[in-house]
Amino acid sequence: MTTQSTHSLFKPLPGAQGAAATQVAIWFNDRPLSVPGGCSVAAALLAAGVSRFRATPVSGAARAPFCMMGACFDCLVEIDGMPSRQACMVEVTAGMRIRSQEGARDLPPCGAADINDAPLETAHDR
Amino acid sequence: MTLTSTDSPDVLVLGGGLVGSAVAYGLAREGARVTVLDEDDGGLRASRGNFGLVWIQGKGYGLSPYARWSRSSATRWPGLAQALQNETGVDVALRQPGGFHFCFNDSELAEREKRLSTLQAELGDYPYQMLDAAEVRARIPQIGPAVIGASYSPMDGHVNPLKLLRGLHAAMQARGVRLVSGERAERIEPQAQGFVVHGKRGTYRAARVVLAAGLGNRALAPFVGLDAPVAPNRGQVLVSERVARFLDYPTLNVRQTDEGSVQFGDSMEEVGFNDFTTTHVLADIARRGVRAFPMLQHVRLLRMWAALRVYSPDGFPIYDQSEAHPGAFVVTCHSGVTLAAAHALRVAPWIMGAPMPDELPHFSARRFEHAGELTPAH
Amino acid sequence: MTADFASEAVDVVVIGAGPAGMSAATRAARAGLSTVLIDEQDAAGGQIYRAISRADARRKEILGPDYAAGAAIAEAFAASGARHLTHATVWQVTRERGVNYLKDGKIGSFDAQRVILASGALERPFPIPGWTLPGVLTAGAAQILLKSAGEVPAAPPVLAGCGPLLYLLGWQYVRAGVPIRALVDTTRHEDRWRAKRHMLAALRAWPFLSKGLQLIRTLRDAKVPIFEAADDLRVESRIGTDHVERAAALHFTTQGTAHRLEADVILLHQGVVPNTQFTQALRAAHRWDDAQLCFTPKVDAWGELDVPGIFVAGDGAGIGGAQAAALQGTLAGLAAAAQLGALTAEARDAEAVAQRRALAGVMRIRPFLDSLYRPRDINRIPRDETIVCRCEEVTAGELRKFVELGCVGPNQAKSFGRCGMGPCQGRMCGLTVTEVIADARRVSPAEVGYYRIRPPIKPLTLGELAGE
Numbered sequence: 001m002t003t004q005s006t007h008s009l010f011k012p013l014p015g016a017q018g019a020a021a022t023q024v025a026i027w028f029n030d031r032p033l034s035v036p037g038g039c040s041v042a043a044a045l046l047a048a049g050v051s052r053f054r055a056t057p058v059s060g061a062a063r064a065p066f067c068m069m070g071a072c073f074d075c076l077v078e079i080d081g082m083p084s085r086q087a088c089m090v091e092v093t094a095g096m097r098i099r100s101q102e103g104a105r106d107l108p109p110c111g112a113a114d115i116n117d118a119p120l121e122t123a124h125d126r
Numbered sequence: 127m128t129l130t131s132t133d134s135p136d137v138l139v140l141g142g143g144l145v146g147s148a149v150a151y152g153l154a155r156e157g158a159r160v161t162v163l164d165e166d167d168g169g170l171r172a173s174r175g176n177f178g179l180v181w182i183q184g185k186g187y188g189l190s191p192y193a194r195w196s197r198s199s200a201t202r203w204p205g206l207a208q209a210l211q212n213e214t215g216v217d218v219a220l221r222q223p224g225g226f227h228f229c230f231n232d233s234e235l236a237e238r239e240k241r242l243s244t245l246q247a248e249l250g251d252y253p254y255q256m257l258d259a260a261e262v263r264a265r266i267p268q269i270g271p272a273v274i275g276a277s278y279s280p281m282d283g284h285v286n287p288l289k290l291l292r293g294l295h296a297a298m299q300a301r302g303v304r305l306v307s308g309e310r311a312e313r314i315e316p317q318a319q320g321f322v323v324h325g326k327r328g329t330y331r332a333a334r335v336v337l338a339a340g341l342g343n344r345a346l347a348p349f350v351g352l353d354a355p356v357a358p359n360r361g362q363v364l365v366s367e368r369v370a371r372f373l374d375y376p377t378l379n380v381r382q383t384d385e386g387s388v389q390f391g392d393s394m395e396e397v398g399f400n401d402f403t404t405t406h407v408l409a410d411i412a413r414r415g416v417r418a419f420p421m422l423q424h425v426r427l428l429r430m431w432a433a434l435r436v437y438s439p440d441g442f443p444i445y446d447q448s449e450a451h452p453g454a455f456v457v458t459c460h461s462g463v464t465l466a467a468a469h470a471l472r473v474a475p476w477i478m479g480a481p482m483p484d485e486l487p488h489f490s491a492r493r494f495e496h497a498g499e500l501t502p503a504h
Numbered sequence: 505m506t507a508d509f510a511s512e513a514v515d516v517v518v519i520g521a522g523p524a525g526m527s528a529a530t531r532a533a534r535a536g537l538s539t540v541l542i543d544e545q546d547a548a549g550g551q552i553y554r555a556i557s558r559a560d561a562r563r564k565e566i567l568g569p570d571y572a573a574g575a576a577i578a579e580a581f582a583a584s585g586a587r588h589l590t591h592a593t594v595w596q597v598t599r600e601r602g603v604n605y606l607k608d609g610k611i612g613s614f615d616a617q618r619v620i621l622a623s624g625a626l627e628r629p630f631p632i633p634g635w636t637l638p639g640v641l642t643a644g645a646a647q648i649l650l651k652s653a654g655e656v657p658a659a660p661p662v663l664a665g666c667g668p669l670l671y672l673l674g675w676q677y678v679r680a681g682v683p684i685r686a687l688v689d690t691t692r693h694e695d696r697w698r699a700k701r702h703m704l705a706a707l708r709a710w711p712f713l714s715k716g717l718q719l720i721r722t723l724r725d726a727k728v729p730i731f732e733a734a735d736d737l738r739v740e741s742r743i744g745t746d747h748v749e750r751a752a753a754l755h756f757t758t759q760g761t762a763h764r765l766e767a768d769v770i771l772l773h774q775g776v777v778p779n780t781q782f783t784q785a786l787r788a789a790h791r792w793d794d795a796q797l798c799f800t801p802k803v804d805a806w807g808e809l810d811v812p813g814i815f816v817a818g819d820g821a822g823i824g825g826a827q828a829a830a831l832q833g834t835l836a837g838l839a840a841a842a843q844l845g846a847l848t849a850e851a852r853d854a855e856a857v858a859q860r861r862a863l864a865g866v867m868r869i870r871p872f873l874d875s876l877y878r879p880r881d882i883n884r885i886p887r888d889e890t891i892v893c894r895c896e897e898v899t900a901g902e903l904r905k906f907v908e909l910g911c912v913g914p915n916q917a918k919s920f921g922r923c924g925m926g927p928c929q930g931r932m933c934g935l936t937v938t939e940v941i942a943d944a945r946r947v948s949p950a951e952v953g954y955y956r957i958r959p960p961i962k963p964l965t966l967g968e969l970a971g972e
Binding site for chain 3: 007008009010011012013036037038039040043044046047051052053056058059062063064065066067068069070071072073074076080084088089091
Binding site: 137142164166168171173174286291292296299305307308320364366367385390402403405409410412413415416422423424425426427429430431441 | 569596599604613652755836907909910911912913914915916919920921925926927929952953956958959960962965966967969970971972
């Protein structure tokens with residue numbers, strides 16, 4: 001059951017290169033979404049009806065891509081469990097699980113991280 | 127803004143950082159008319175480079191009056207925070223839930239126990255607990271397996287140091303303190319009835335002068351017969367993006383700010399007036415951070431900075447009134463956050479003539495005239 | 505005790521794969537120097553020639569001949585023998601020419617004899633009420649979407665602001681058959697008159713001028729509504745059925761008449777400015793350029809900073825456009841080669857003659873463009889309610905209050921109000937903050953200065969820095 005595409009802000013260019021772009025199936029906020037492939041996550045989501053990528057940590061205001069070149073950090077989303085990814089800097093691939101970033105990033109539950117057990121030197125002398 | 131002051135304030139405070147503004151605020155509360163001279167935007171500014179800890183445990187090892195002095199500030203801190211909120215609306219986010227010093231091996235833990243038990247023996251009232259890994263984890267579940275124990279003290283806390291600086295500036299100005307920005311004191315002329323300060327932009331006079339210019343005190347002190355042998359000590363810090371709240375307790379090397387970002391510190395290096403960061407020290411700090419909180423390893427670092435502590439030869443503060451020129455004071459330390467309440471509420475009255483707080487004689491620069499064993503202050 | 509960072513020694517590190525970077529790396533490699541070009545993207549081209557290597561004929565036709573010219577530069581670079589490190593993010597350059605980068609989750613490090621910074625330009629901040637709403641993007645963003653994803657606005661957009669890149673985008677959309685709701689030009693009539701001072705110099709750069717006129721004629725021929733001397737811009741929002749607040753319309757006035765244009769995509773642009781993150785972090789000397797209204801690093805005739813052995817080429821040294829960037833890149837490459845003994849000074853100077861002549865030619869149009877397309881004060885120094893720092897949502901009014909509290913510069917303002925402390929590290933707000941403070945204090949931006957920029961130039965994770 002594909003999400004009904006709400007009005008998208010952007011669309012593929014009609015014509016040779018635009019039509020040739022393949023669609024890929026991803027997940028956005030746990031709902032299946034069909035997006036153009038061969039482009040950044042930001043471009044893919046914009047063309048698939050997503051216009052809210054995150055809520056700011058300060059006021060909760062909705063944000064979406066602004067600069068598309070990795071400078072504004074407004075397009076932060078969580079990709080495959082990793083928060084704070086710049087959607088405009090990551091290429092979209094089939095099966096990606098993308099979530100909007102709601103405020104400050106989440107942390108993994110404790111015990112879920114792997115650490116090596118090399119011995120630690122003493123802390124700096126006080 | 128008049129550059130030559132015709133109306134003399136009672137006190138000139140040289141330096142508008144955390145120390146200078148806390149003193150100025152306290153002086154204004156005592157009814158003094160105060161002018162603060164502050165540098166421009168590019169100054170070294172230890173006030174902008176600190177960890178925000180209101181930290182007591184472990185301090186004063188080798189000079190226990192410092193422990194008492196720090197503690198006296200911590201107990202007065204809630205009053206200062208409340209006053210700043212009432213007077214300016216700025217909430218400096220003071221939290222004093224107690225703090226942890228993590229240990230990663232047995233010898234660290236043993237050394238920590240020795241330090242704290244010695245302080246307790248000297249001071250009597252000095253609450254702390256030594257905790258094993260399970261006990262730490264019971265209070266801070268996210269701790270990594272590399273943490274084998276910690277010392278905890280209910281005396282410790284933290285604050286937002288940038289809001290503190292802003293709050294002190296707002297509060298002191300609301301009480302009539304005059305702030306001259308973009309100014310720098312170049313020399314001080316003691317006179318019969320006071321002091322004339324020559325700045326790069328103007329000239330100022332007052333009956334009393336307080337040197338609170340951080341590393342700048344070293345050059346200014348001799349003008350008024352004082353000695354302030356402070357030198358830079360570089361600390362490097364990592365700051366992350368905001369993350370969901372996970373840590374309410376401050377710890378010595380990791381704390382989560384009221385805004386949600388996580389800070390990692392801190393190192394100590396003697397490299398002169400060099401506030402550039404270095405990768406290997408920062409990587410060390412990062413590794414310590416990951417050892418302490420493994421689930422932070424994917425958190426993104428947004429800022430790395432280095433700042434210069436104002437460090438005396440033994441690391442303890444310097445408080446002095448000039449004998450050659452009474453009315454001239456030097457106030458300098460590297461714990462301007464912890465000691466802000468003491469500076470506002472105990473040092474300022476002394477500057478206006480109240481009896482000297484009984485801890486302060488231990489911090490006279492005369493102590494450096496005897497070469498002896500100097501123990502680090504932290 | 506110290507982490508082990510094995511550093512790779514190399515003659516020349518070039519940062520940024522746009523025309524300047526590609527040209528610098530090409531020249532250095534051809535001189536026989538070991539050369540590495542580091543860039544974040546997977547293919548060379550930078551922003552202006554983004555995705556040039558995989559653009560088909562149709563895409564090139566839409567984007568125009570200037571874009572297509574980038575292909576030659578990219579091919580020369582590919583054949584030069586320089587190493588191309590892709591998908592790599594440089595997070596620090598030290599004054600001692602250490603270059604720290606991040607690739608595939610791991611830190612790497614170069615020890616370079618010479619560093620050439622070519623990280624180009626950023627869009628000038630364009631703070632108007634509502635500029636943070638979803639649906640508002642920069643013209644540069646729209647070009648990137650067109651170049652690298654073949655995407656265009658789904659409904660007719662409004663293009664607002666000033667400067668050649670805005671008209672170029674409009675022209676590219678017309679050629680692509682994309683209907684445009686309107687082009688709202690904020691260029692002031694007074695600036696048209698003032699620019700005529702530079703007309704004589706501009707006429708010597710006739711090819712540029714005529715190209716610009718052709719862009720506008722194409723728009724008029726396509727019956728795109730054009731509004732001139734627009735003022736009082738603000739973006740109106742609406743809340744959709746999905747409860748998302750987004751851009752709905754652009755409001756503005758022209759000679760007192762109020763306008764409201766509905767659009768859910770509003771593309772803003774008022775010029776580009778040098779990306780000075782690296783040069784500021786190096787504490788290189790900068791100057792305030794009052795014609796271009798930005799800080800530019802101080803460089804000598806070869807692009808070398810006052811930090812020895814580190815050069816800047818391209819828009820990062822001052823806005824000049826793609827052709828100037830390529831020429832400056834070559835000059836920096838020549839200088840580095842001569843400094844490292846791979847070229848004699850005579851050979852360097854002889855080759856530089858043609859580059860310098862060409863550079864002077866392409867730079868002739870700049871004073872005219874800078875004067876004509878000078879962004880309005882209100883669009884750089886906004887009213888109180890406008891957000892200045894997008895990351896921390898600090899408004900111009902809050903910033904002015906810090907000045908009243910005694911803040912003399914952006915670093916104090918940063919510490920008082922967090923503006924500039926977000927992930928963009930001041931890219932979206934730095935110039936605005938400097939100018940708002942300068943305006944409030946009634947001093948020049950040169951006196952106010954800029955944010956202290958610190959590494960990491962781009963974020964990296966705690967674990968990556970820890971080496972785990």
